[in-house]
Structures are given as C-alpha cells and as structure tokens.
Amino acid sequence: MAVLIVIIGVVLGVCLLSTALLRWNEMKYNKKGLPPGTMGWPLFGETTDFLKQGPSFMKNQRARYGSVFKSHILGCPTIVSMDPELNRYILMSESKGILPGYPQSMLDILGKSNIAAVHGPAHKNMRGALLSLVSPSIIKHQILPKIDEFMTSHLSNWTDQIIDIQQKTKEMALLSSLKQISGIESSSLSKEFMPEFCKLVLGTLSLPINLPNTNYHRGLQARKNIVRMLGELIDERRNSKETHEEDMLSLLMSGVDNRYKLSDEEIIDQIITILYSGYETVSTTSMMAVKYLHDHPKVLQELRKEHLGIRERKLAGDPLDWEDYKSMKFTRAVIFETSRLATIVNGVLRKTTKEMELNGFVIPEGWRIYVYTREINYDPCLYPDPYTFNPWRWLVRCVLLVLI
Ligand code: HEM
Numbered sequence: 001m002a003v004l005i006v007i008i009g010v011v012l013g014v015c016l017l018s019t020a021l022l023r024w025n026e027m028k029y030n031k032k033g034l035p036p037g038t039m040g041w042p043l044f045g046e047t048t049d050f051l052k053q054g055p056s057f058m059k060n061q062r063a064r065y066g067s068v069f070k071s072h073i074l075g076c077p078t079i080v081s082m083d084p085e086l087n088r089y090i091l092m093s094e095s096k097g098i099l100p101g102y103p104q105s106m107l108d109i110l111g112k113s114n115i116a117a118v119h120g121p122a123h124k125n126m127r128g129a130l131l132s133l134v135s136p137s138i139i140k141h142q143i144l145p146k147i148d149e150f151m152t153s154h155l156s157n158w159t160d161q162i163i164d165i166q167q168k169t170k171e172m173a174l175l176s177s178l179k180q181i182s183g184i185e186s187s188s189l190s191k192e193f194m195p196e197f198c199k200l201v202l203g204t205l206s207l208p209i210n211l212p213n214t215n216y217h218r219g220l221q222a223r224k225n226i227v228r229m230l231g232e233l234i235d236e237r238r239n240s241k242e243t244h245e246e247d248m249l250s251l252l253m254s255g256v257d258n259r260y261k262l263s264d265e266e267i268i269d270q271i272i273t274i275l276y277s278g279y280e281t282v283s284t285t286s287m288m289a290v291k292y293l294h295d296h297p298k299v300l301q302e303l304r305k306e307h308l309g310i311r312e313r314k315l316a317g318d319p320l321d322w323e324d325y326k327s328m329k330f331t332r333a334v335i336f337e338t339s340r341l342a343t344i345v346n347g348v349l350r351k352t353t354k355e356m357e358l359n360g361f362v363i364p365e366g367w368r369i370y371v372y373t374r375e376i377n378y379d380p381c382l383y384p385d386p387y388t389f390n391p392w393r394w395l396v397r398c399v400l401l402v403l404i
Pocket residue numbers: 100115116127130273274275277278279281282285339344345347348349
C-alpha cells in the first residue's frame with residue numbers, strides 16, 4: 001500500500017512539475033501581438049515533435065492555430081508562416097531587416113564564413129565566388145564530364161546485387177561533390193572524410209548544447225577534423241611544384257581568376273557549404289527518383305527510350321556531352337516531378353533584426369521565421385491531381401510557356 005502511495009505521489013509530482021514548466025514557458029512568450037501557438041518545454045521547445053513528426057506537425061498546428069503560428073524549434077522562438085502571400089513578402093524583405101536565420105547549431109558547425117551566416121557585401125562576395133565555380137563553361141567542360149565519369153564507375157558493379165539505394169545515393173552525392181572539389185585527391189580523401197561528414201550533418205540539426213555524446217558535440221568535433229583535412233590539402237597543394245588539373249579547390253585557391261580573394265578559412269567554409277548543400281538534397285531527390293521510377297513502369301520505359309536514343313547516336317564508351325544533356329527533355333521532366341512530389345526542402349529560415357509587424361502580428365527582434373513553402377507543391381490549382389507522379393505535366397507546361 002505504502003509503495004502504491006509513493007508511486008502515485010511521484011506520478012502526480014511529475015505531472016504537476018511538467019504542467020508548471022509548460023505553463024511557465026507559455027507565460028514567458030505570452031507577449032501581446034504574437035500569433036497563437038504553443039512554445040513547448042523550456043529550452044527544448046517543440047523540437048522533438050517538429051523533427052519526429054515533420055510535415056504532420058505543421059498540418060496539426062495549422063489546423064489548430066491557422067496559417068501563421070508561433071512555436072519554439074531548434075533552440076529559438078519561431079513564427080511559422082504557411083501563408084503564400086506573407087511568404088512572398090518575407091522572402092522579398094531582406095532590405096527591411098528580415099535576414100537568413102539558420103539555427104545556431106548549423107552556423108557553428110558550417111563555419112562563420114558559410115553563405116548562410118554572412119549578410120550584405122560579405123554574402124555578395126561569397127555568392128560571387130560560389131557562382132563562378134558553376135559558370136556555363138565550367139558546367140559544360142568540367143562538371144558534366146566529371147559527373148558522367150563518376151556515375152559510370154559508381155553504377156558499374158550493381159548487377160545481381162541487393163542495393164541499399166539510400167546508402168548508395170548518399171555516397172553518390174558526397175563522392176561526386178568531392179570529385180568536383182579536389183579531383184585528384186578525392187579518392188584518397190574520401191575514406192577518412194565520409195564518417196566525419198556524416199557526423200557534421202547530424203550535428204547541424206541538433207540543439208546547440210555542447211555536452212559529450214550529443215550530436216552537436218560530435219558535429220563540432222567532426223568540423224574540427226574536416227577543417228584539419230582540408231587545411232592539409234590546401235597546404236600540400238600550395239607547397240607542391242606540380243600543376244593541378246582545374247577543380248573547384250584550385251579555382252578557389254587562385255581567387256577565382258583573381259576576382260574573389262578568399263582566406264584559407266573562407267575557402268574551407270565554402271567547400272563545407274558546397275558539400276553540405278548538395279548532400280541531403282541531391283541524395284534524397286535521387287533516391288526518390290529511383291522509387292518513383294520503380295513504381296511507374298511507363299515513366300521508366302519513356303526514360304529508357306530517351307536514353308537509349310541518345311546512346312544509339314554514339315559509339316560505345318563515348319561520354320555524354322552538352323548536346324546530349326540538353327536533348328533530355330523527358331529526363332528533365334522526371335527530375336522536376338520528383339522534386340515537386342518529394343519536396344526535399346520544406347521551407348527556408350529567416351530572422352528578424354528588429355521588432356516588426358507582419359500580417360497584423362508583432363514579431364519581436366531576433367525571432368526566427370520559418371517560411372514554410374511545402375504546401376505549394378500540392379496545390380491542385382497549380383498541379384491538377386497533385387499526389388500523382390506525372391512527369392508529362394511538365395512537358396505540357398513547357399509547350400504552354402513557349403506558346404505564351
Ligand atoms: C535537389 C537539390 C537542391 C535543392 C532542393 C536546393 C534547395 C535550396 C533552397 C530552397 C535554397 C534557399 C535557401 C534560403 O534562401 O535560405 C538553396 C540555397 C543554396 N543552395 Fe541549394 N538546393 C539543392 C542543391 C544544391 C546543390 C547541389 C548545391 C551546391 C553544390 C547547392 C548550393 C546552395 C547554396 C550555396 C545556396 C545559398 C545561396 C545563397 O544564399 O545565395 N544547392 N538551395
């Protein structure tokens with residue numbers, strides 16, 4: 001009996017404490033003018049529900065509070081906007097003080113010079129440096145041939161094997177980017193690099209609490225190791241007498257034709273940015289493309305027809321060239337449709353640099369705004385029968401655009 005009373009007492013105590021903490025946190029953010037919503041637990045907010053439930057979390061909150069609501073995610077008080085008009089306004093309001101606002105964990109781990117962390121002239125400079133790495137001529141003469149060569153070898157031994165597509169597409173995204181960045185050294189670098197990079201990625205999506213055994217702590221350690229590896233690579237190249245084939249690292253080290261002089265630290269942060277931006281995005285899109293093609297044999301048949309047609313015009317073993325790539329109209333439609341239906345990026349994060357009014361709500365300085373754009377991809381007015389995988393819809397669109 002006594003044990004039962006103790007258990008009931010403990011349970012009641014925990015319930016009372018939890019309710020008090022939740023209530024205290026709600027009161028803390030209960031400022032006049034804020035949109036409705038819940039703030040969750042002190043410090044942790046609603047991060048766990050947000051990460052675990054994904055789009056369902058957003059749908060549930062919208063059903064309760066409307067298209068603009070408040071929450072507390074990834075360590076920050078946040079306004080979520082699912083209102084297309086307001087989203088457009090926010091994205092065009094950099095000059096009014098709404099700046100990119102990625103979580104602290106992401107900024108700490110990707111480095112202080114990464115493009116998401118810098119604003120104004122510094123952002124312009126980093127953007128210029130990155131864009132020069134993907135000029136039309138570089139895409140034609142370097143990026144396309146290197147991807148073609150990489151994919152031929154990456155796919156070479158898949159026959160008669162059970163393949164983990166998620167794993168393979170992740171390897172593909174990281175290794176093909178490494179090849180673009182440091183062509184010659186990429187294969188020797190990749191073994192030590194890959195496990196560190198995976199820890200870095202996990203760390204960017206965690207609460208910024210630096211305790212041993214947390215993803216954030218492991219992410220910071222991984223960043224240190226990656227910075228060391230890339231630093232050594234830069235030093236080796238600088239001390240080497242040999243001339244290198246042109247790759248992204250050599251371009252960045254040469255100041256991209258002397259137009260963008262970056263320090264070694266800035267070069268390393270740009271490289272981490274390129275690898276990070278093209279990792280989850282490209283691997284998940286490619287994985288979903290494989291799934292959709294498997295589920296839709298007619299699409300696969302049409303895609304094969306396009307590719308076999310291109311192959312027929314070439315000698316065996318000839319690489320793909322720019323004209324071949326440009327002629328892949330149906331392939332492009334498959335990529336667009338995969339990107340639409342799979343929606344890899346649900347939205348973008350911004351932050352307020354001063355108190356401001358949005359849609360009649362007063363948003364305090366320093367709050368994050370999650371511009372949630374996912375729903376646009378499933379709007380039946382824009383995409384009839386939106387949940388069907390139908391690449392042909394993009395061919396009709398292109399014809400219409402040409403006619404207009
Ligand atoms: C399916 C593939 C991809 C998707 C869906 C995607 C999506 C996005 C989105 C939504 C943004 C805007 C972020 C914001 O405004 O806050 C962005 C920015 C950016 N992305 Fe991607 N991305 C993809 C692939 C890549 C790849 C492969 C790279 C690099 C190799 C890359 C590099 C960047 C960079 C550098 C920015 C920042 C641009 C700036 O701030 O001026 N992305 N991407």
